[in-house]
Amino acid sequence: MTALAPPPSGEMLKRRPFAMAISKAGAVISITGAIIIWLVILGPLGALAAHVSPASISRSLSLPQALQPLVTSVEASSITLGVLVVVCTPLAWLLARRRLPATRIWETGILLMLLVPPLVLGLLLVLMAGPLTPVGHGLSELHLSASDTFFALVVAESYEAAPYYLLGAQAAFAAVDPAHEDNAALLGDRPTRTFYRVTLPLASPGLANALAVAWARAMGAFGAVLIVAYHPYGLPMQVWTTLEERGLPYALPFALLLIAVALPVPVAAYLWSARARG
Amino acid sequence: MLEVDIEILRRDQTVAANFQVGQGERFALFGPSGAGKTTVLNALAGLVRIHKGTVVLGSTVLSSTRHPRRQVPLRHRHLGLLRQRAGLFPHLSVRQNLRYAGASTKELEELSEQIGIKELLDRSPATLSGGQAQRAALARVLLGPCRALLLDEPFVGLDLSLRTQLAGIVGDIAVARQLPTILVTHELAEAQAFADRIGVIDRGRIVQIDGPSQVVLEPATRRIAELLGYRGFPPEDPKLVGNRRIGVHPARVVTGERVVVGPKDIRAQVRILDSWPSGPGWELLCEYLGEQFSFVAPQRYYAHQQLSVTILDPPRFNLDGNRVESR
Numbered sequence: 001m002t003a004l005a006p007p008p009s010g011e012m013l014k015r016r017p018f019a020m021a022i023s024k025a026g027a028v029i030s031i032t033g034a035i036i037i038w039l040v041i042l043g044p045l046g047a048l049a050a051h052v053s054p055a056s057i058s059r060s061l062s063l064p065q066a067l068q069p070l071v072t073s074v075e076a077s078s079i080t081l082g083v084l085v086v087v088c089t090p091l092a093w094l095l096a097r098r099r100l101p102a103t104r105i106w107e108t109g110i111l112l113m114l115l116v117p118p119l120v121l122g123l124l125l126v127l128m129a130g131p132l133t134p135v136g137h138g139l140s141e142l143h144l145s146a147s148d149t150f151f152a153l154v155v156a157e158s159y160e161a162a163p164y165y166l167l168g169a170q171a172a173f174a175a176v177d178p179a180h181e182d183n184a185a186l187l188g189d190r191p192t193r194t195f196y197r198v199t200l201p202l203a204s205p206g207l208a209n210a211l212a213v214a215w216a217r218a219m220g221a222f223g224a225v226l227i228v229a230y231h232p233y234g235l236p237m238q239v240w241t242t243l244e245e246r247g248l249p250y251a252l253p254f255a256l257l258l259i260a261v262a263l264p265v266p267v268a269a270y271l272w273s274a275r276a277r278g
Numbered sequence: 279m280l281e282v283d284i285e286i287l288r289r290d291q292t293v294a295a296n297f298q299v300g301q302g303e304r305f306a307l308f309g310p311s312g313a314g315k316t317t318v319l320n321a322l323a324g325l326v327r328i329h330k331g332t333v334v335l336g337s338t339v340l341s342s343t344r345h346p347r348r349q350v351p352l353r354h355r356h357l358g359l360l361r362q363r364a365g366l367f368p369h370l371s372v373r374q375n376l377r378y379a380g381a382s383t384k385e386l387e388e389l390s391e392q393i394g395i396k397e398l399l400d401r402s403p404a405t406l407s408g409g410q411a412q413r414a415a416l417a418r419v420l421l422g423p424c425r426a427l428l429l430d431e432p433f434v435g436l437d438l439s440l441r442t443q444l445a446g447i448v449g450d451i452a453v454a455r456q457l458p459t460i461l462v463t464h465e466l467a468e469a470q471a472f473a474d475r476i477g478v479i480d481r482g483r484i485v486q487i488d489g490p491s492q493v494v495l496e497p498a499t500r501r502i503a504e505l506l507g508y509r510g511f512p513p514e515d516p517k518l519v520g521n522r523r524i525g526v527h528p529a530r531v532v533t534g535e536r537v538v539v540g541p542k543d544i545r546a547q548v549r550i551l552d553s554w555p556s557g558p559g560w561e562l563l564c565e566y567l568g569e570q571f572s573f574v575a576p577q578r579y580y581a582h583q584q585l586s587v588t589i590l591d592p593p594r595f596n597l598d599g600n601r602v603e604s605r
Contacts, residue, residue, distance in 0.1 A: 179365050182325055185352035186359055187379040187422040197378075201369045 045259070052252050060242075060253035069238035070257060076150065076234060077218040080157040084165045084214055089207070092169035093199070097178065114163035118223025121159055125228050129155070146228060153229035157218040160225075165214035172206025173199065205273030212269035219262035235261070280426050280458040284331035284341070286314075286321050292329070293317045293482040299426075299458040304449055306461045306473035307484075308493075310505060314482040315462040319428050322460070323359045324352045335426055335458075358419035358457075360432040360448075364411035366403035372414050373399040379422035386421060393417050393447060409440040416448060420455075427452055427459040433468065445472050466494070466506060478502055495591065497525065500599035510571020514544070514594055522602065524592035528561075531573035532588050542591040550583045 129146035184194040243251035293314035433441040452459040470490040497503040508525040548564040
């Protein structure tokens with residue numbers, strides 16, 4: 001019987017180099033894959049950096065009123081974010097806790113907003129709130145207009161960024177165990193106090209991520225903005241018109257500026273939330 | 279006094295409960311999974327709406343579907359709920375958790391000393407073991423506005439010595455503070471060790487309420503006996519097969535000729551079918567008057583062996599499954 005049994009040590013010696021080769025090959029493949037993916041992702045950024053020189057940046061940005069679109073974009077995006085936080089945060093909580101009737105229909109609506117191409121969204125906004133519509137009349141009573149104004153820019157950015165924030169915030173709230181809220185209530189907290197003491201701190205990493213994505217969307221909003229708020233120029237519109245009127249070399253510095261302003265917030269939020277989650 | 283008379287509609291069944299728990303009394307709700315134990319507890323806590331009935335704590339009506347209808351919100355119910363998951367707020371330290379309801383430093387220090395978590399106060403809940411977290415959660419509940427304790431299997435998942443220790447602490451505090459306390463569990467031994475009275479709940483109904491020993495020695499029906507661990511129901515009288523049945527509990531069968539037979543005990547000749555090791559002894563599967571049951575014996579017996587055993591004071595059931603007094 002013992003003679004029939006395979007010698008274990010010999011077998012191990014035969015298998016070990018093969019297994020090691022496989023694991024080495026696996027490591028090489030995964031590292032190479034990661035490098036390729038990074039190159040693909042960062043390729044356009046690298047190309048942008050390669051084509052923009054300090055001289056071209058200063059030439060573009062020293063044009064008269066060159067920085068006004070940046071100011072406009074930052075202001076509009078900040079207001080957009082404020083509106084989203086005030087309006088969409090409670091809505092996201094209600095959706096996450098299934099406190100609204102017909103939650104599925106709400107979610108479908110939000111998903112539709114996300115899926116409609118921004119350009120089409122702009123057309124729909126014109127149809128809904130253009131100067132000749134009842135909403136447009138109502139707005140003009142308030143001395144507002146949803147067409148080619150700063151207000152229109154905020155509206156367009158809000159429509160483009162809202163679904164991203166709503167879905168992110170809903171996921172952030174849904175990740176908070178409702179048992180924590182029950183415990184806080186049983187310990188004597190009223191619902192608003194529970195929200196500020198328990199729900200919000202626990203959801204804040206996810207909320208920060210959602211807000212960062214919304215910021216990037218608002219800063220880069222273009223499709224809907226092109227239709228309803230061509231003026232006042234925001235940064236994406238500045239990139240587009242400079243490209244049309246003066247060509248790529250003049251537009252690239254603005255593109256770099258857009259990235260430089262839009263990206264740090266999301267990256268910082270991601271790093272903070274990753275740290276908060278441990 | 280906590281007075282409960284409620285009916286809750288669940289998707290799969292209606293759960294009804296009717297019982298009272300006195301000040302400082304420890305009451306256990308025992309039953310299999312899905313019987314409705316946690317539903318009852320959640321209804322008392324106010325997490326689940328009741329369909330019919332009332333919950334009264336002292337002189338306060340917490341829930342009532344009778345006129346005037348009433349559903350006191352969670353924050354005004356003043357109930358301490360402890361669940362299987364300790365549920366400490368993960369973004370706060372243990373001390374901050376304990377102070378959540380606004381306890382004074384003196385109260386906090388005293389109670390954490392009593393419960394043995396004084397050295398854990400500045401730790402984060404994520405760094406606590408299961409037992410430590412449950413102790414901290416207990417302290418948080420007791421430092422809150424707590425007029426009754428609701429325990430939903432809070433000791434599940436802890437090792438036996440820790441469970442015993444924690445159950446002891448909770449029980450002592452319930453008595454010292456005169457809190458009506460309800461423990462929900464699916465483990466009979468835990469219910470017996472903790473409670474002054476046990477309510478057996480099955481398929482959404484409380485089917486028996488009795489003291490910890492009566493509930494096992496005198497199950498009201500054959501179904502309750504099955505829930506309590508009785509494993510065989512052979513005929514009582516070998517000559518009158520099918521007349522009445524006795525309940526055989528694995529822990530209430532003894533082997534050997536030298537056992538002094540009491541007036542209500544039954545001497546039986548059983549045939550061994552199988553045996554396997556169980557703890558320090560052997561579990562024997564045997565046959566007696568056409569019924570199979572198993573019990574634990576100190577030594578091994580083999581298949582086909584005949585063995586003389588004594589079934590200690592078994593409950594008797596008529597053919598409807600209801601218990602009858604022994605002759």
